[in-house]
Amino acid sequence: MNNYKNSEAIMDNAIVKNMTPKLLTVVLLSAMSGAVLLGCSQHSDDVETIASKQQADTEATTDYQASRNNAAWGAVYMSREELTAPTVNIVDDSSLPSMDSDPSIAEWEAKFEGTxxxxTTDGKKLYHDSCAGCxxxxxxxxxxxxxxxPLANNSKMQSKYYIIDILINxxxxxxxxxxxxxxxxxAAVTQYVHSELNNYTDTVTAEDVAELRHANPSAGDPSDE
Structure with a gap:
């Protein structure tokens, strides 16, 4: 056995002697690094390290229950008091203005006369409230x-039935x-487009509209029918 160890030592010395200085430096640095890492990984549980101290601090200060409540677990975990409390919205709608005091609603109701x-049956008002936006x-x-x-100076507007058909469908x-x-x-808005935006003189009546009105509006383009 001793002869084997002596032979191994002689071989190791021979390898070292044959190494170039640069290669020898690399080997020595690798050996030292391995020793350092080995020393870091092999320690007693009783020895305090930076990692063990950080872990101890985390375990001592972290409230895992609060973490569940504030993060994803908050969706599934509720206390007994929360389970028995009345259901509330995420947004407190009690802080929102009522419909009666909402200025935008008041403006809308003025435009559509509260419904x-x-x-109205005023053709000009109907046009400006429903058509002029486009x-x-x-x-x-x-x-x-x-x-x-354009609807003004448009020869297609000469036919009152053309206008009525588009309004219906x-x-x-x-x-x-x-x-x-x-x-x-x-009939009123058709008359406004027909006569006021153009210079056509036909009279448009509710009976004209009744001739084209049907139970359900077309889902497609009336020009395709």
């Missing part, structure tokens, strides 16, 4: 996110007013 639909107040039309054709991006206006209102 969710049109009440087709402009003088019916000149507009370009923007889409194309809003809608057209492309324009909504249907089938459920928002009655026959008298559709």
């Amino acid at each position: 969710n639909a049109f009440v 087709h402009m107040h003088k019916g000149e039309g507009a370009y923007g996110a889409g194309y809003y054709p 809608g057209l492309r991006g324009m909504p249907s007013f089938h459920g928002m206006m009655n026959n008298e209102q559709i």
